[in-house]
Amino acid sequence: MSESTPLTSSRAAHEIARVRAAAPLVHCLTNSVVTPFTANVLLACGCAPAMVVAREEVAAFAAVASTLSVNVGTLDSHQAEAILLAVRAAAEAGTPWTLDPVAVGALAYRTAFSHELLAFAPAAIRGNASEIIALAGLGHGGRGVDSTAGSDEAVSAAVALARRTGAVVAVTGATDYITDGERLLSVANGHPLLQRVTGTGCSLSALVAASMAGAPDRLHAAASACAWMAIAGEQAAEQAAGPGSFAVALLDALAGLDAPTLERRLPA
Numbered sequence: 001m002s003e004s005t006p007l008t009s010s011r012a013a014h015e016i017a018r019v020r021a022a023a024p025l026v027h028c029l030t031n032s033v034v035t036p037f038t039a040n041v042l043l044a045c046g047c048a049p050a051m052v053v054a055r056e057e058v059a060a061f062a063a064v065a066s067t068l069s070v071n072v073g074t075l076d077s078h079q080a081e082a083i084l085l086a087v088r089a090a091a092e093a094g095t096p097w098t099l100d101p102v103a104v105g106a107l108a109y110r111t112a113f114s115h116e117l118l119a120f121a122p123a124a125i126r127g128n129a130s131e132i133i134a135l136a137g138l139g140h141g142g143r144g145v146d147s148t149a150g151s152d153e154a155v156s157a158a159v160a161l162a163r164r165t166g167a168v169v170a171v172t173g174a175t176d177y178i179t180d181g182e183r184l185l186s187v188a189n190g191h192p193l194l195q196r197v198t199g200t201g202c203s204l205s206a207l208v209a210a211s212m213a214g215a216p217d218r219l220h221a222a223a224s225a226c227a228w229m230a231i232a233g234e235q236a237a238e239q240a241a242g243p244g245s246f247a248v249a250l251l252d253a254l255a256g257l258d259a260p261t262l263e264r265r266l267p268a
């Protein structure tokens, strides 16, 4: 499968309205760099983030949350225990969970751990090209948390990973590709400033996790989360003087993204 179908404005508008109406409770086990930014992105999108991290309570919370977002960006052995408890409880309770495999391939500990997590059937996986290629077992990762490959180069890895795990896989970059192993959607939006602020990828993964809650179509749900971030990035860049004001404008654009804007920036 190499031909992708562009996400349409009407499907994106439907999915974004669905997430806002549901206001999902998002249990986040994320990295220490992006925690407040991720909570703010989710709040801007109308979701309810909760960063519940103690090993003593992650299982109970994962079982009642609408969805769980797992990110290995600053993984240590304490957090690994908490993540395992949470994904086990999520799997048992039927809470969908999403993996962001930050810097997988570049570092051995998080790579082995992320492979272990795949046994717990994630609903979605979102990463940059190097991370998706490495998690698919087809490469050795990027430069720290950054990709050294283009998203076009990771499409076959994303499809293979989706088929192997049953997850929807989103590989982001200049164009985002989203696949369930059978269908392949693309979102050709975004702005280079998204790479000059830390946490845009991580918070997008949390938004993908939010979109998994009660989703009738996980492929379109994940693709619409990608479009939400990418188009808000385009709008924010029009207001921003640089990365600092871009980060602030991005939150405003995520909160304000409306159907007419989607119609202008996505195919019909």
Ligand SMILES: Nc1ncnc2c1ncn2[C@@H]1O[C@H](COP(=O)(O)OP(=O)(O)O)[C@@H](O)[C@H]1O
Pocket: 127, 128, 129, 145, 146, 147, 172, 173, 174, 175, 176, 189, 190, 191, 192, 194, 195, 199, 200, 201, 202, 204, 226, 229, 230, 233
């Ligand atoms: N070259 C680019 N041009 C436009 N948007 C981009 C570019 N690279 C990444 N993005 C966007 O930046 C966001 C974060 O993606 P990415 O940088 O791939 O993740 P990560 O931060 O995990 O490496 C996504 O919305 C993606 O579409």
Ligand SMILES: Cc1ncsc1CCOP(=O)(O)O
Pocket: 031, 033, 034, 073, 074, 102, 145, 197, 198, 199, 200, 201, 202, 203
């Ligand atoms: C800089 C950094 N170091 C460990 S996690 C992290 C954040 C990565 O964020 P993103 O993948 O969204 O760029």
Ligand SMILES: [Mg+2]
Pocket: 102, 103, 127, 128, 145, 201, 202
């Ligand atoms: Mg990342």
